[in-house]
Amino acid sequence: MSSEAKCSKPQCDKSVAINELARRRGFFWPSFEIYGGSGGFVTYGPLGARLKQNVEAKLRELMVKKIGIYEIESSIIAPGKVFEASGHVAHFKEPMVECQKCHTRFRADHLLEEKNISSKETEKMNLEEIKQELIRHQVVCPDCGSPFGEPTRYLTMFETTIGPYSGAVGYGRPEAAQNIFVEFNRLYNVAREKLPFGALQIGHALRNEISPRQGLIRLREFTIADLEFFFDPEEPDCQYLTEVEDEVLPILLCDTRLKECEDITNFTVKEALDKSIIKCQWQAFFMAQAKRLLNQIGVPTEKQRFIEKLTWEKAHYSTQSFDQEVLVDRWGWVEVSGHAYRTDYDLGCHMKASGVDMTVYKEFKNPIESEELIVKPIVAKLGPVYKGDAAKVAAAIAELPARQVADAMEKDGSILVEGYQILKEQVEISKQKTIVRGKRFIPHVVEPSFGCDRLLYIALEYAYGIKNDRVVLGFPRTIAPIQVGVYPLMSRDGLDTKAKEVQRMLACEGFMTDYDETGSIGRRYARADEAGVQLGITIDYDTIDDNTVTIRDRDSWQQVRASITNLPKLLQKYFKGKANFADLGSQIKS
């Protein structure tokens, strides 16, 4: 990952300003502060929790509602077998060595790889063997040339025991995907045994990072949204493709990357598929939806890109992978979603490890009829001749290809099987018609996977703006954590009572509302802007007379006047994007 746009002075850095604002206004802050804190854990406050819900709702809207994906919710802890089968136990456990002098740490397998010992071999070694190999090849610290200390293994999964028996190892899931694979049979049943279908799980995942930094970007406990979409590899067409085929995807191709170049090539979804840049229609579809998701939480297309992963960067299960990245002020390009074509890898692994059949049955459109030559030993005739060996002889005959037996009988009238001369009359040769009506296979999977905490951070960063020296969080209206703030111009003369009535009415109509009566009206507008409150409704003395209010737009600071009676309908249209701010009421001259 490149790390341009780096800034040495933390002051001029958006992330510092956002973290400060987030703490102060209650979007998020480091957890467990009263005990000194613990790195890599975060608590979302009232505004943050709501913003996160709204971002996740957007994801559901694009992925779940529009394409009929099933959503599940399963457990964070899983028995050891699950992650042994998936390959995570092997891949999350890295042998490390530390230089005794300069204390730099290295991956032992990487060091041995330079001595032509493949990572497959090191995976099988225990720590003592790794130590011996390091000594044998005289591997020393590449930085200072000093010898290494004892190798250790670092497991990035959280390990625990389930129940009181220490033998029952459990792991905190490092991704939400495995729950879906493990439950495949039930889900397939619920889907009434039809492909394609997808399942989504949004939930917490755990990775015991060595050193989490970068705030919300890398956490030890975080929210992941894994979508596993199952389809028949022989019918890979996506029926919604026309909805996205003109969507432009900015892609940084492997070939470009190998030239040490970061130039982006723009493809429409259609082009990318035609030119086989993206090999799977569904994967292209999800990439287009992912691009739209980021657009809708405030990231323009020119600040997004998809990176085609190089062979050695791809996870063990994937044949083609793209990472979706967004340009972030502090850290450059940051991954927000991964799009992997996982083939039948995961279901295959769980099938093998559990012994449970996870194939699906597909009926052919036209049953395949075939005529097969059958050679059947006639045991009644073999018995009297071979006595005790008869069964063995019969089995040996059945082992032979039918064609070979038939040809020999035709030609010689007999065949030599395991030293026995078998005569024509001792077997029955016939043609048998068989009808194959279908077959069983393991579905293929494309997986879009999102980091929800990163999405939230990015929504905040792209909303962050400064207008007249004030911070304004200009969220897209569909994700604003508070939709409507209600303010009495004065907190007396019945204006406050009226304002509370209006707030209550709007809350009952289903809007996210806030009420604020302290300080001057200007101060309250400023507070609201900083929290990203989309609209402000102010109750003034005219309201008492004619039941109208002013509505203020957070982004333009313009105001219009509308009747309270019309508010619910108007606001509903506005928040669904079916009305503009100017449509909400009559202009007010300022």
Add this chain to the structure above:
RNA sequence: GCGGUUGUAGUCUAGCUCGGUAGGACUCCAGCUUCCCAAGCUGGCUACCCGGGUUCAAAUCCCGGCAACCGCACCA
């Protein structure tokens, strides 16, 4: 994990050299004032990261821990 820097109210910070338990600004809360963009006045709440040591006395000096920031490493 390693090395460097740092840790004082919600936020920004003064005080630390040379020990005598904290001062400001903004925010927040209450009251007054104020008829639409952080106005003003009065009052109020709130802090020395945690633990240990030295000392009559520690925000200050020493040791240990934790956390943050910057580099290194790590990020299946």
